[in-house]
């Protein structure tokens with residue numbers, strides 16, 4: 001990615017400062033007002049009280065308003081750069097696009113994350129998404145250390161032969177897998193053709209050999225039992241609840257006995273105020289399936305698809321990464337309740353036993 005011009009930099013810096021103030025000042029202020037209200041109950045029960053707090057209109061508007069400003073600033077920066085996806089030429093990564101591929105309506109009818117035109121509509125959309133995704137983490141994910149932390153702390157050390165990453169986007173979740181498990185064939189699957197082209201180009205820049213494939217995670221077209229690790233990051237909450245069982249079924253079909261599933265996503269914390277903020281984040285950030293997906297029983301879905309031992313553990317992206325329990329360290333500022341859904345396919349001996 002080339003450097004952002006100085007006049008665009010000012011706009012981006014302003015939006016980032018605004019978002020930082022939202023996370024580190026407005027959110028704790030709203031929390032303080034809520035605690036002082038003495039309201040009790042779950043997220044639904046406290047909603048009315050929260051909506052009447054003095055800071056709430058600022059908090060709610062700025063969450064969505066600053067996101068819209070972010071995309072405008074990022075869109076301008078990409079337009080002024082006249083950036084394009086580098087040609088794939090003869091780098092080590094490959095991309096398998098399907099020109100007849102029909103994107104599902106639920107995917108195209110929302111501008112996900114409030115990004116105008118979504119992340120699938122053009123080459124520029126993929127580039128805007130790439131720059132926005134870096135900035136939106138407020139400097140916390142420069143060099144994509146978040147994804148490296150997931151790969152290093154949440155994935156068991158094994159000699160994987162094939163790893164499939166569902167919803168790989170422009171590749172930042174897939175590269176660390178290849179970097180850590182160099183012997184494995186790593187396949188990134190996504191619906192967005194432009195994102196996959198960008199993923200392959202960025203992989204080539206890193207001299208990494210990955211395979212990118214345009215497919216729905218519910219029907220990848222890859223061979224039965226051909227993988228020993230299926231991953232996803234920031235993917236599950238973007239899927240409608242009724243489609244999730246098919247995602248687990250596909251992971252189960254792809255994995256050989258003893259295969260590993262690791263999905264990094266969000267989990268409710270049991271703190272009603274935080275949980276309400278998360279539900280409303282889904283609405284304000286155009287992530288329409290997030291509230292219901294977070295309420296769905298993914299452990300039960302995984303079990304139903306044939307996984308053993310499914311469980312959630314917390315993930316601390318600013319600290320140790322994967323934690324052993326579903327408890328997060330206390331932090332005052334707004335932050336996502338990251339968690340890892342872990343499950344395994346029954347190993348051959350267990351499979352025998354359960355027959």
Ligand SMILES: C[S@@+](CC[C@H](N)C(=O)[O-])C[C@H]1O[C@@H](n2cnc3c(N)ncnc32)[C@H](O)[C@@H]1O
Nearest residue numbers: 167168169173189190191192216217233234235
């Ligand atoms: C928030 S992005 C996460 C990208 C990447 N895993 C990361 O952590 O940066 C979610 C990705 O899932 C993709 N996606 C959504 N639904 C999908 C589906 N049914 N099959 C494959 N990919 C899907 C989107 O196109 C998008 O690239």
